Amino acid sequence: MTTLEALSQLFSDKHLLTDADSLLHYGRDWSRVHQPDPLAIVFPESTEQVQALVKLANEHQFALVPSGGRTGLSGGAIASNQEVVVSFDRMNKVLEFNAIDRSVRCQPGVITAQLQQLAEDNDLFYPVDFASSGSSQIGGNIATNAGGIKVIGYGLTRNWVSGLTVVTGEGKILELNHGLFKNATGYDLRHLFIGSEGTLGFITEATMQLTKTPQNLTVMVLGVPDVSSLMKVFETFRNAINPTAFESFIQRTVDIVHQEKGLPKPFETDAPFYILLEFENDSEARENKVLETFEYCAEQGWVLDGVMSQSEQQARDLWRLREDISESINAFTPYKNDLSVRMSEIPAFLEQLEALVSARYPDFEVVWYGHIGDGNLHLNILKPADMPAEEFFKACATVNHEVFGLVKAMRGSISAEHGVGLIKRDYLNYSREEDEVAYMRAMKAVFDPNNVMNPGKMLTA
Ligand code: MLT
Ligand code: ZN
Numbered sequence: 039m040t041t042l043e044a045l046s047q048l049f050s051d052k053h054l055l056t057d058a059d060s061l062l063h064y065g066r067d068w069s070r071v072h073q074p075d076p077l078a079i080v081f082p083e084s085t086e087q088v089q090a091l092v093k094l095a096n097e098h099q100f101a102l103v104p105s106g107g108r109t110g111l112s113g114g115a116i117a118s119n120q121e122v123v124v125s126f127d128r129m130n131k132v133l134e135f136n137a138i139d140r141s142v143r144c145q146p147g148v149i150t151a152q153l154q155q156l157a158e159d160n161d162l163f164y165p166v167d168f169a170s171s172g173s174s175q176i177g178g179n180i181a182t183n184a185g186g187i188k189v190i191g192y193g194l195t196r197n198w199v200s201g202l203t204v205v206t207g208e209g210k211i212l213e214l215n216h217g218l219f220k221n222a223t224g225y226d227l228r229h230l231f232i233g234s235e236g237t238l239g240f241i242t243e244a245t246m247q248l249t250k251t252p253q254n255l256t257v258m259v260l261g262v263p264d265v266s267s268l269m270k271v272f273e274t275f276r277n278a279i280n281p282t283a284f285e286s287f288i289q290r291t292v293d294i295v296h297q298e299k300g301l302p303k304p305f306e307t308d309a310p311f312y313i314l315l316e317f318e319n320d321s322e323a324r325e326n327k328v329l330e331t332f333e334y335c336a337e338q339g340w341v342l343d344g345v346m347s348q349s350e351q352q353a354r355d356l357w358r359l360r361e362d363i364s365e366s367i368n369a370f371t372p373y374k375n376d377l378s379v380r381m382s383e384i385p386a387f388l389e390q391l392e393a394l395v396s397a398r399y400p401d402f403e404v405v406w407y408g409h410i411g412d413g414n415l416h417l418n419i420l421k422p423a424d425m426p427a428e429e430f431f432k433a434c435a436t437v438n439h440e441v442f443g444l445v446k447a448m449r450g451s452i453s454a455e456h457g458v459g460l461i462k463r464d465y466l467n468y469s470r471e472e473d474e475v476a477y478m479r480a481m482k483a484v485f486d487p488n489n490v491m492n493p494g495k496m497l498t499a
Contacts, residue, residue, distance in 0.1 A: 076117035106178025112459030146177025165192035183233035185455035191282030201245030207486025261309025284411025378454030
């Protein structure tokens with residue numbers, strides 16, 4: 039029996055697609071380095087149907103690739119080797135909201151923005167946020183332990199998952215942690231599945247925690263002269279007001295967003311570096327504290343200019359200076375890096391990184407932006423307009439070992455939040471020791487003995 043014949047035992051024609059458009063659409067994520075080439079796309083509707091599919095894959099030896107909103111940037115959801123893509127578009131229901139537990143039990147295909155809206159409708163808040171929240175799905179967020187723009191204030195997706203139902207790669211259904219806050223009964227397998235990039239099994243249900251709505255979130259954009267001032271401003275504001283976000287970018291990204299999206303510059307003065315910080319402006323005393331802190335930083339020469347939002351609309355517009363960068367630089371076919379070091383190491387790291395990239399990429403333009411408040415820098419190399427993409431990606435990759443060598447020397451991460459997928463897989467050793475990778479492989483073999491779950495992602499097949 040062929041794989042397609044086996045699949046047609048489980049899925050009607052409507053939920054088993056093989057046409058070229060669907061193969062292209064569902065076979066890839068937002069990265070454009072690998073060519074998609076899936077065999078088929080299936081759309082299960084329940085945990086039991088996912089279980090039946092996994093059992094079928096084990097029996098007939100075919101590979102499965104989980105597919106959420108496909109907004110990933112590391113090729114984790116790419117099917118380039120005749121795999122069967124498992125889309126969660128039909129498993130998109132909110133199953134239960136519990137006001138006492140402040141939790142939402144939902145299927146993995148629920149869109150991030152939908153969860154945020156549901157929280158808001160109930161006077162609560164789901165704090166994990168990023169530019170792709172309008173299309174990314176909760177299952178994918180959990181599978182990649184998504185971070186985003188509020189990690190300094192609220193942590194990663196991991197912090198908000200209190201329960202998971204998974205189907206393991208060998209076809210067992212596990213219900214993990216049951217929405218509990220406290221549970222000291224041994225290994226917490228929930229946390230193993232969070233960030234596992236679909237290599238151990240499928241997430242088929244999740245219980246997500248919500249929190250109280252922050253009051254009057256206010257945004258400040260500051261221009262700063264250099265990296266050491268940037269770090270001083272970080273330390274000073276963090277001690278004074280505990281910001282909910284602390285992001286950074288450079289003049290060139292302001293210019294690109296202005297050019298691509300027509301967004302006005304935040305203020306007249308151009309600055310080498312910018313900070314966007316957000317805080318709960320819930321009392322006059324707090325606002326005064328912010329203004330005092332701003333003045334102190336300006337007196338020290340750490341801040342060149344600044345603006346503070348006076349309305350929700352202005353806060354949203356200022357956020358766009360940071361959130362629209364990724365989409366705006368797509369016009370330049372960027373080669374993306376997602377690096378992290380401890381915050382205290384950022385100045386030394388940036389200095390070495392800048393020296394390296396200007397020496398090794400003299401003809402390429404380099405821009406960076408990132409979640410500086412949690413040590414995460416997005417270093418993007420922009421493709422010269424007249425260079426073919428393949429040649430450009432190849433040229434960029436020649437410097438990977440040196441960039442990742444710097445990361446390793448600082449015991450940082452080669453992928454802070456985008457995941458490993460296909461794109462970072464061959465560099466995993468720069469962030470993980472040999473013994474650790476061996477344990478990771480051993481764990482995969484326990485949950486997925488026949489290697490049907492997203493083979494070749496994160497770990498070589
Ligand atoms: C961001 O911080 O904007 C996202 O991680 C996407 C990107 O790095 O381009
Ligand atoms: Zn990011």
